[in-house]
Amino acid sequence: MARTFKIGIFDDEEKFISSLKRLKEQKHSVYEVFTPYPVNEVLHLLKRRTRLPTAAYFFGLFGIVATLMFLYYTSVISWPVVYGGKPFNSFPSFIVVTIVVTILTVTILSLALFSGRSKLYPGRDNTIFDGRATDDMFIIVMDTEALDEQSAEEAGEIMRTEGAIEIINKEIETVYT
């Protein structure tokens, strides 16, 4: 079922940020914002956090352990071969492969996590709230279902007074953020 969103469009980063600040001060729930480039202040205001680096750390641990286990299994258990009198488990010469394969493991798994969490994958529907958000406009989206009529009015007024060049209501069937 289609949902209705109130969308404020800004052509200036500062006006957009001050509008967002006022909306947050007055406890209006902001559904999402869209910007043509990352604006750090917005990420702080909306308290956006990501645990991707933590996940990457654990992917790294997994990569190290799995690679060393694999090297041990192949070189000591499965088919031990003597290379110039070295012990089967010639650990120091395993380090290079372990580092490289660990980096590759973290890369692939982090990318998969990013793709999954951000819902970015080939063939995804490209419907977005406003196409100008990827060019030069800063967009605040408010979900009207989460606001009562008076709050929606107030939020619209705040965005207007802070310098939104356009405020529109838009019905969207499938929402991607």
Add this chain to the structure above:
Amino acid sequence: MYNRKIRGPLIEGNKTVRQITKEVVAPLETTPGMWWYIAFGISSIAAAYGVYAMYITVSRGIGTWGLNNSVAWGWDIINFIWWIGIGHAGTAFSIFLLVLRQRWRTSINRSAEAMTVLAVACAALFPLIHMGRIWLAFYIIPYPNTRGPLWVNFNSPLFWDFTAITAYLLISVSFWYLGMLPDFGTIRDKTSSKIRKAVYGFFSLGWTGSSRQWIRFESLSFVFGGLAAVLVVSVHSIVATDFAAGIVPGWHSTVFPPFFVVGAIFSGFAMVMTLMVIIRKIYRLTDYITDNHMDAIARILVFISLIMAVSYLVELFIGWYSGNEYEKYAVIHNRVAGEYAPQFWGMILCNALIPQLFWFRKFRRNWVSLLLISLVINIGMWLERYNIVVTPLSKDFLPSSWVTYKPTFIDIGVFVGTIGLFATGVLLFMRYIPMMAISELKGVVNIGNKEED
């Protein structure tokens, strides 16, 4: 933090955010000039020559190359190291400057990364065709097989090399593609062509530019940055170990890994400069790739050339100081005054002496001198690899096995072919992918400008 009085704005011409989109996307939306078709034709002919040479190599064997019993590594390995070295700069440029928060990288990183991917792909061809029986190349992949299972030699630097290059190529491609997602989204939403909308829409993977996507995007970029920085250093160290682990005089040296890494960044930065001079001249992107950008790269090059000069001196010194007659013969007599003296002195001239011109401001600010010196450095770096690979092998321990190495028409063909493939790739990149990271440029548009001060 960033002082305009010292460095000037990152982007000149007081651009607006909309202007950036328009100007960076413009080359993708217009038909290229005649120069593009001519360049594409020439590079395709060169690539075709390469394909022919590779066909001869694969169908008749590597006996068609100039290799012999003593010089078992020749142009193939020289070219391999040369390309992989060039392939280092893109990531070095993007990653080191990203981690160090040098925001002037934004105008250049995309092209440098494209160069990395293409150069590493060219480099990867050489070990593959050097195997002789290329259809058995998959033997090097460690997987449970029916041959025992017989595993590969995990203690061999040659296997490390395979792992490192495969990982480097995959990570470079991932990092490059990740950076392009927001730009593909921009083109998708801006273009009026249905075909472009569909194609760039597909490759944008549904990018919206939401705060959630941006924070994950930034975070992942830094994770990749931290990882690839390690890889940049390790890949060429491993390539160096291919040599240093051998007992051939002139190769068996602990200075090789740092020497190779620095040399790789040197040649890569020189190639970045060559490309940047051409791109900014043809597409009139001087507001984005400013004189200050070129100046900064030239300063880095002159600094690295000093490290290279010291490395060459250290090599000579250790050759003498080791007291080993073979070592002394290989690095001093054979190179400095022997049969291969022209290559040695060419290397010194191109890598250690000519780049010193960058101490002078007028050479750092003139596009002709920038282009010529960057090309000279790349020739010098090729000669350096020639010195490393060929001179010790051609005259090693036994005078009875001394030979002179000469490449064949097929050796030359494979090399010319990879240059053709690289140039073709660069031309396609200019035509179909934004040459600069649009979203990153927008983020730095005001830095150093009046409003920011």
